[in-house]
Amino acid sequence: MEYLLKDREPKEALRYFEEISAIPRGSGNEEAISQYLLDFAKAHGLDAYRDSAWNVYITKPGSAGCESLPPLMLQGHTDMVCEKNHNVDHDFTKDPIKLVVEGNILRADGTTLGADNGVAVAWMLSILADDSLKHPPLECVFTASEEVGLIGAHNLEFDRIHARRLINLDCGPEGVFCCGSAGGQVTDLRLPLRREEAQGLPLTIRIRGLSGGHSGGLIHKGLGNANVLMGRILRNLCQAFPCRLIQCDGGDKDNAIPRECDAVVLVEESSKEQAQAIVNRVEAEIQGQLMPEDENFHIELEWAPAGSCQAVTAEDTVKMMHLMVMLPCGPQLRDLTMNDRVVSSENFASVHTDDQGVKCVISMRSSNDAYRQDMAARLEILGQLTGASIRHHDDYDSWEIEKNSPIREHVLACYKELTGQDGKIVATHGGLECGIFQKRIPGIDMVTMSCNCSGAHSPDECMELDSFGRTYQLLCRVLASLCQ
Secondary structure, rough: OOOOOOOOOHHHHHHHHHHHHHOOOEOOOOHHHHHHHHHHHHHOEEEEEEOOOOEEEEEOOOOOOOOOOOOOOOOOOOOOOOEEEOOOOOOOOOOOEEEEEEEOOEOOOEEOOOOOHHHHHHHHHHHHOOOOOOOOOEEEEEOOOOOHHHHHOOOOOOHOOOOEEEOOOOOOOOEEEEEEEEEEOOOOOEEEOEEEEEEEEEEEEEEOOOOEEEEEHHHOOOOOHHHHHHHHHHHEEEEEEOOOOEEEEEOOOEEEEEOOEEEEEEEEEHHHHHHHHHHHHHHHHOOOOOOOOHOEEEEEEOOOOEEEEEEEHHHHHHHHHHHHHHOOOOOEEEEEEHHEEEEEEEEEEEEEEOOEEEEEEEEEOOOHHHHHHHHHHHHHHHHHHOOOOEEEEEEOOOOOOOOOOOHHHHHHHHHHHHHOOOOEEEOOOOOOOHHHHHHHHHOOOOOOOOEEEEEOOOOOOOOEEEHHHHHHHHHHHHHHHOOO
């Protein structure tokens, strides 16, 4: 096989990244990648096990002279968020990710790259395959379905894990080491909608050009949320004249800020020019309020011929609009004592209509469990006021910061030796599997590390190749120093 990254270092780690990029591995579709890992382990004479949740455990004895040292767990997840631009023809269930190199940057061709968390998988495979490295006994844990509720981590067979120190490879950037993360949950709001036969002009409204991205790591940036903006457009239309919703669909990932939303509304022929003017006015207002990252935002309009169709009643269209407008989105609580760090946030992740009604999904994150309960209670009250039913699900634990962490200090010391600079310790607003490990493995000592990547959970996702190499070098240095 001719590898795109064959002239880059570290060659083997990047080769593994290319190999796994050819394997479809969206959340819930990890059987193939788990089999690849089992085949890899067999080819290298390593013990491996796959559980019923598609998690894979691969162990490797310590290198010569290090066999009796305490084991170290390396961990990352195999699944990736599957997002693509609307004009890209890509089937995430069968098509390989098309990699593109632009100087020092690796990205995909119109889709997510999968560096989150393919970086971890590639690094662990390279380390497991390299018998020249000095290291303690290793327990490499490849978890599944992290992106959709940390499902693999919740279902790990923890009695298989003997290590009490862990390096998680799912949080960067380079030189920044995480020691705490937010917990969270997902809330579904289901609002019944009555439909009736109605006459009018169908108007399709498409929101395009938003940057989107990770709803934890980027929620503080004030990026445009397509579902929120569509609610604003519908509010302006409903306030001007009676209109009926036919369909509304936006976002499909709980952990991504939605970039696109499409709605079809039925407008009376006499209101056509007014509707067009209203949408154009709202578009201009939004363009003047968005962050620079959303400079490509625009609204596409398409009119269909007048006719008769099943549409939501005018009354229920207003009810749905009220729900969309009132759903919270963005940071909800900040900690001014820690550089204005986001403590709690909500993301209006998706909205989808069907014949019975509309389903709106909110993903909540918080490092303060009591405040997360308050956010959930407010959504329940909003559901009661609007007539929507509520379902909370996919809870995951926060990772509470430990004051004393030998593995964290060890990684920091190695980083200082390699770079001459001090590493930065942070707590992330994103959710990490470390929160589950802390609750299920008593005494576990953890730290995270990764390379420079950006645009996670969006087609803008990219990775710095030089940073990939430097951080892999740091990881190998940490392993060797644990043997001293």
